[in-house]
Amino acid sequence: MLVRHPQRLPLLGLGMVALLAGLLAGLLRLGWDLPVPWAGFSTLHGPLMVSGFLGTLISLERAVALGRLWGYAAPLLSGLGGLALIVGLPVVVAQGLLASGSIGLGAIFLAILQRHRALYTVTMAVGSGLWILGNLLWAAGWPLFQVVFWWAAFLLVTIAGERLELARLQQLTGGAQPSFLVLLGLLFTGLLLMEWSFAWGARLFGVGLLGLSWWLSRHDIARRTVKQSGVTRFIAVCLLTGYGWLGVSGLLALWVGGVPVGPQYDAILHSFFLGFVFAMIFAHAPIIFPAVLGAGMEYRPLFYAHVALLQVTLVMRVVGDVTG
Structure with missing residues (x-):
């Protein structure tokens, strides 16, 4: 398979690594007897899957759509945040990187809104704002069982905005x-x-x-x-x-x-x-x-x-x- 944009593979790779690590954490939560990278790793199943994997993937997709070099900072930061969780860096470091990545996605949508303001672009921009808030609430010490609803809203609103874009047809x-x-x-x-x-x-x-x-x-x-x-x-x-x-x-x-x-x-x-x-x-x-x-x-x-x-x-x- 010929890849015309190989420079994007490392960013996609960061998301895939977070996905695999998130799946490992999920299996550990189910009780599987698997090697544990470090104590408490299984508690990061949600952050890895939502912010490390999905956040990076969505940010990369939108950076490509924007077509500006600075836009790739968003998937890079969120991908590095997921990597920080995996290797066991202080959680506050990972939280800072993930929050920065979500703010980067918000900046991408602000740039998109300057080009074209419609219900679907505003909806997706609101979705990025929900991701920012969810990450900030997690960094502020909110329990994950509450934060996860903000992350769910981020994904739902973003997806709904994308489908709304097609529904206008x-x-x-x-x-x-x-x-x-x-x-x-x-x-x-x-x-x-x-x-x-x-x-x-x-x-x-x-x-x-x-x-x-x-x-x-x-x-x-x-x-x-x-x-x-x-x-x-x-x-x-x-x-x-x-x-x-x-x-x-x-x-x-x-x-x-x-x-x-x-x-x-x-x-x-x-x-x-x-x-x-x-x-x-x-x-x-x-x-x-x-x-x-x-x-x-x-x-x-x-x-x-x-x-x-x-x-x-x-x-x-x-x-x-x-x-x-």
């Missing part, structure tokens, strides 16, 4: 954009309410998740493209299944409320991060990786294998969590 009804804003408002209100009542804030956050699941399923062009074939249909299948898991996560949060630990907490988070976010990764990988690396990616029907494996194993996990 359709004829949206007059109430589509106002309803989108109302649902974002519910999501943000839930985040703020968690400071006073974690249980009810999480429930309101769940209403926002459930509503955005409906909105995205209703207005995304995937509803049309799923009827096509090849990679176009594959992308649509991933998107629609992801929206389904987003709704599951919302229903669970609405039912359970805010819980800091335990199987119900696990079900809420992994319905979102595995069911929704990873479905979005699978859907966008055939588009993003060629754009970032300048390398072609040939679609094969075998792509459905890892999607099916994710669905089966996640159903088993969530059912096990819920039924105890």
Whole structure:
């Protein structure tokens, strides 16, 4: 495979290293007997997966879209932050790097807004702001079980903005954009309410998740493209299944409320991060990786294998969590 932009590989590599380390930390949390880099490493599963991996990947994608050299500072900083967590540097060092990387992503979106201001660009810029706030709250000493909702909002709002950009290709009804804003408002209100009542804030956050699941399923062009074939249909299948898991996560949060630990907490988070976010990764990988690396990616029907494996194993996990 010919890579036309090999200079971007190290930045992508930093994200992939964080992904692998995050998976190791996740397996350790599940009780697997594996070598531990250092004591307490398993507690960094969330920061590595969200900020170290996904934050770096999103920042790299947006830096490429911006086309300015300074934009690559964002994925570099977040990637180095993930690396700092892996090698066991003081957590405050990693937190500073990750916060700086998220601020860099915010700067990228400010530059994008200067070029083109629309609902979808503003939405993605707000998403970067949520990542900044989440990282700063973590650095300020907030517990991860609360910070993770800010990180989840960052990913959801960013993804929703990207899909909104494509949804403009359709004829949206007059109430589509106002309803989108109302649902974002519910999501943000839930985040703020968690400071006073974690249980009810999480429930309101769940209403926002459930509503955005409906909105995205209703207005995304995937509803049309799923009827096509090849990679176009594959992308649509991933998107629609992801929206389904987003709704599951919302229903669970609405039912359970805010819980800091335990199987119900696990079900809420992994319905979102595995069911929704990873479905979005699978859907966008055939588009993003060629754009970032300048390398072609040939679609094969075998792509459905890892999607099916994710669905089966996640159903088993969530059912096990819920039924105890």
